[in-house]
Amino acid sequence: MIKKSDYPRYIQMLKRRPEFSGFTPDEFNQLEQQMRIKEYPKGQLLFDQADTRSRFYFVISGLLRSERIDETGDFSFYSFIAENKGFPYRGLFHDHEYAYAVNTMTPAVVVSFPMANFENLLTRNSEMMKRVIVEMGQIINENEDQLQQMVTSSASDRVRNALKILGRKLGNQLAGDRWFVPYAITLIELAKMAGTTRETASQVVQRLEADGQIIYEHKHFTIFIK
Incomplete structure (x- = not known):
C-alpha cells in the first residue's frame, strides 16, 4: 500500500518526466488533487477491454501486458507496457471504452488520473498536446512494426x-x-x-x-x- 506521506516523492518524480513536465504548476496541481498511486501484485487486472475509459495511467515500476481481442475472438494483439510509460493513448478525446485489457506481469506501482481531467488539461496546453501526439505516433510505429513481423504463417x-x-x-x-x-x-x-x-x-x-x-x-x- 502506498501511503499518502509517500506521495510527494512520486509527485516530484512525475514532474521530471516528459509526459508531465510541460504542465504548468497550476495544471499539475489539478492532476495531483485527483491522483491515485497504487501497488498491484503480479497478475492483477487494471481494466478489461470495453470497460469505461475513466482513467489515464503511468507506470512507475514493473511490467504490464496489454491484450486486444477482435470481435470474432480469433485474433488478439499482445504487447507490453514498461515502466516510465503512460497509457492508454488510444482513443484520446474520442473513445468511451478501453480498447484493450491490461494486466500486471510483475508487481507494479502505477499512478492514475481521471481521464476527463487529463484530456481537459491537454486541450489547454499546446506543448503537452504536441508531446502526446509524438508519443502516439511512436506507439503506432511500434505496433505497425510488430504486426508486420508477426504476419507470417511460420x-x-x-x-x-x-x-x-x-x-x-x-x-x-x-x-x-x-x-x-x-x-x-x-x-x-x-x-x-x-x-x-x-x-x-x-x-x-x-x-x-x-x-x-x-x-x-x-x-x-x-x-x-x-
Whole structure:
C-alpha cells in the first residue's frame, strides 16, 4: 500500500518526466488533487477491454501486458507496457471504452488520473498536446512494426520475431549486440505473443540457445540482435 506521506516523492518524480513536465504548476496541481498511486501484485487486472475509459495511467515500476481481442475472438494483439510509460493513448478525446485489457506481469506501482481531467488539461496546453501526439505516433510505429513481423504463417519465425521485439522494446543494451530483458518472461507469455503453442516456443528457444543467438536463464532473456 502506498501511503499518502509517500506521495510527494512520486509527485516530484512525475514532474521530471516528459509526459508531465510541460504542465504548468497550476495544471499539475489539478492532476495531483485527483491522483491515485497504487501497488498491484503480479497478475492483477487494471481494466478489461470495453470497460469505461475513466482513467489515464503511468507506470512507475514493473511490467504490464496489454491484450486486444477482435470481435470474432480469433485474433488478439499482445504487447507490453514498461515502466516510465503512460497509457492508454488510444482513443484520446474520442473513445468511451478501453480498447484493450491490461494486466500486471510483475508487481507494479502505477499512478492514475481521471481521464476527463487529463484530456481537459491537454486541450489547454499546446506543448503537452504536441508531446502526446509524438508519443502516439511512436506507439503506432511500434505496433505497425510488430504486426508486420508477426504476419507470417511460420510459427517459428513468429517466435524469433517476438524475441527481437522483446529485446528492442524492453531490453537494456549490453556490450556489442546483446540486449538483456530485465523482466521475467515465461515461455507461455512468449507463445501468446507469437500466436503459437508453448511447445513450439520452447523448441525455438532451445534451437536459438544451441545456436548461440539467445540466452534464457531464470526466465530472463539475453538476445543477440544485429
